[in-house]
Amino acid sequence: MCLDGTMANLTALLVARNMTFPADGRFPGIRKAGIYDAFRYYKCKRAIILVSSRGHYSIEKIGRILGLGNYNVLKIPVNSDNKIDLYRLRQVCAQIRQANEASEEKIRIISLIGIAGTTETGNIDDLLELRKIADENDAFFHVDAAWGGSLLIVDKYRHLFRGIEQADSVTFDAHKLMYSPLSMGMILFRKETSLNYIKHASNYIIRPDSVDQGRFTVEGSRPFSCLKPWVTLKIFGIEGFKIIFEHAFDLTDTLRGIVERHPNFEPMNRPEIFIFNYRFVPKKVQENIDLLVNEIDHEEEPQKLIRLLKRLKKINETLNELNIELHRAIRQEDNSFVSRTMIESTRYNPQKIVVLRAITINPLTTPEVLEEIVEEQNRLGTRIYRNEFADRLEKL
Ligand SMILES: Cc1ncc(COP(=O)(O)O)c(C=O)c1O
Incomplete structure (x- = not known):
């Protein structure tokens, strides 16, 4: 048990790092000798962590804390479903193996991380394949299920997480989909002996x-935080979680339907669990974009293609500004809350697009409430568009 998902990920990656540079002969292991001597002893020039570009920012933070540095947290691109692109991952691993064959100084993969519930889009990586790739490359396989892991409480959703049982470690947060008060993280290890890599003792x-x-644990003094998910489980029961999750899935479908039918919104992801991304795009602008995308798809003359792509980029940049303004207005109105993020894994890849991110996990939300929310967003978006963006977008 630990403070939160960040601490859980840190604990897993600390184990993974220490396992990569263990005690050996007269070398006492990285825990005693530190990174510099560990790299020298194991003839290592780089120690890296592999995770998709949807990886939570805590992984980069941990890269810094572990002394690896941000450059050694390698972000593998995702496919259009926001899952790690296995082809690109295999390419990177092959490049590392090639470099290692050609040099005395090695690149070591400390950990390959799979995500089970990406924070921004709610998708689950192909964990079975990731296990194989981790084995092929002698890497510790960690699954970050901080966000999505609670769905495992209900049997009917277990298939979404196929392969999680083969992970070397799994992060899980009770304060996300288990509805516990902040905060409690959990880190589960497949082998109890993994813990020996971080074990400590004291005299008092x-x-x-x-x-x-x-x-x-990384923490010293700790609260009795496991009381929170225990109580939640006692109160809700597995049956209760089933009702709540089914409702959340239904609401995501409903919201997606409302947005898809609405002329002024564009859906931006295909939700796997209940995170839905969309953005405000006035009908007229959407029609222009669709024409432009169609032209781009069929244009063969390079100069003209570049001009069209630049135009599309400008339109999307302006829409990004519009959606940031809209998000501010929604928060000021204070009737509902959606968060906002920026992702590249849309039909406009590689451009980053500002999206509204809705998580439909409030059990009290009804389809009617969702209709009202989208209508309010439409009203605010239309006002902002007319006042500040219509002229600009017209000229593009
Ligand atoms: C996938 C994932 N991992 C890790 C974390 C970090 O969790 P915490 O905020 O509990 O430290 C989050 C938080 O949103 C997350 O979504």
Whole structure:
């Protein structure tokens, strides 16, 4: 048990790092000798973590904390479903193997991370394939299920997570879909012995014969946080979670339907679990974009193609501004809340698009409420468009 998902990921990657540079002969292991000597002993020039570009920012933070640096958290692109692109991942791994064959100084993959519920889009990587790739490349396979993991409570959703049972470690947050108050993270290890790579002791508590979990935690003093998910489970029960998750799935479908039918909105992802991304695009602008995309698809003359792509980019940049303004207005209105992010995995790839991100997990939300919310967003978006963006977008 730990403070949150960040701590859970940190614990897993600390294990993975220490396992990559263990004690060996006269070398006492990275924990005692530190990174510099570990790299020298193992003839390592780079130690990296592989995760998709949808990876939570905590992974980069951890890269910094572990002394690896941001450049060594390699972000693998995702496909249009926001799952790690396995072809690109295999390419990167092959390049690493080739470089290692050609040099005395090695690149070591500390961990390959699969995501089970991407924070921005709610997608689950192909965990079965990732396990194979991790094995082929001698990497610790960690699954970050901080966001989506709670769905495993309900049997009918287990198939979404196929392969998670083969992970070396899994991060799980009770304060996300388990509806527990902030905060409680969990890190599960497949092999109990993995914990030996981070085990510590002290003379005044957690003595060597102690059974305290503090032997393995980054934190020292800790609250009794496991009470929270225990209580939630007691109150909701597995049946209760089933009702809540089914409702959330239904609401995502409803919201997606409303947005798809609405002339002034564009859906921006195909939700797998209940995170739906969309943006405000006035009908007239959407029609122009559709024509432009069609022209781009059929244009063969390079100069003309570049001109068309630049035009599309400008339109999307202006729409990005519009949607940021809209998001501010929604927050000011204060009747509903959606968050906002920027992703490249849309039909406009590689351009990053500002999207509204709706998570439909409030059990009290009804389809009628969703209709009202989208109508309010439409009213606000139309006002902002007319006042500030119509002229600009007309000229593009
Ligand atoms: C996939 C994923 N991993 C890790 C985290 C970090 O969790 P926490 O905010 O509990 O530290 C989050 C938080 O949103 C997340 O979505």
